[in-house]
Amino acid sequence: MAFGGGRSDGGRPERRAPRKITPDYLQRAAMHYLERYAAPAAQLRRVLARKVAVSCRHHEQDPSTFEAMLDEVVARCVSSGLVDDQRFAQARAATLKRKGRSARAVAASLSAKGVGRELAQAASATSEDDELAAARKAARRKRLGPWSRGDRAATRQKDLAALARAGFSMTIARAVVDGAGDEEAEC
Known part of the structure; x- marks a missing residue:
């Protein structure tokens, strides 16, 4: 018996021909x-x-x-209402914000899915407090700043760079990385 799923010729089964478009x-x-x-x-x-x-x-x-x-x-x-770009953008933005994504990252993700630029910007708009909370979630998940296990002073620049690459402003990244551990209770 040959290897390859029990077929004697060892090849893959043939694919069905695609249907004609109607x-x-x-x-x-x-x-x-x-x-x-x-x-x-x-x-x-x-x-x-x-x-x-x-x-x-x-x-x-x-x-x-x-x-x-x-x-x-x-x-x-x-x-027919099966496709609604605004509803999709709001729901997807809410999901990404809960995961700790920055407003910039949310807007970029929505644009990549085909949502218009203005609609993506409107759906991803957040207050500074919401952006700070998202940055804290991202830092906790990536173990940056107060949530790191190593020497915080040695990894400060790397932590700031990671949050900046995630789309957070430097003021928010500094606030999260330099923040004390008491913010952990707020999240």
Whole structure:
């Protein structure tokens, strides 16, 4: 018996050929994706465009002929309320803020998902106290500043740099890294 999953030829099983693109297929693919993931309109369009590209490569068709069909399916999902960029941005921003991400990192993450710049900025806006709380969460999770186990004075610059790379301002990074351990009770 040959190794490789019990197949005598040792190869992988052949993949199914991708389906031909139809409006009904694209709509079902969009619904299937949205059942599993929350997504802004741009992300849904990217996912469907990848399906179109794979199918067109296999069936030797031109992907640009399906642009209007893609736009129609995405517009239908938006008009029915299945896709709402603002709701997605607010929910995703809240999740990232709870994890201790900076406002800059939240805005960058939302922009990468396809949320518009203005909407991403609005959803990621925080007060200075919220930003300080997020920085404390990030520092605690990464064991920086008051939560480090080693010599705090020796690692101060590295801790400041880590928080700066995470998108926090230097004043907030200094406040967290130089802060006493009593902030730990506040978080």
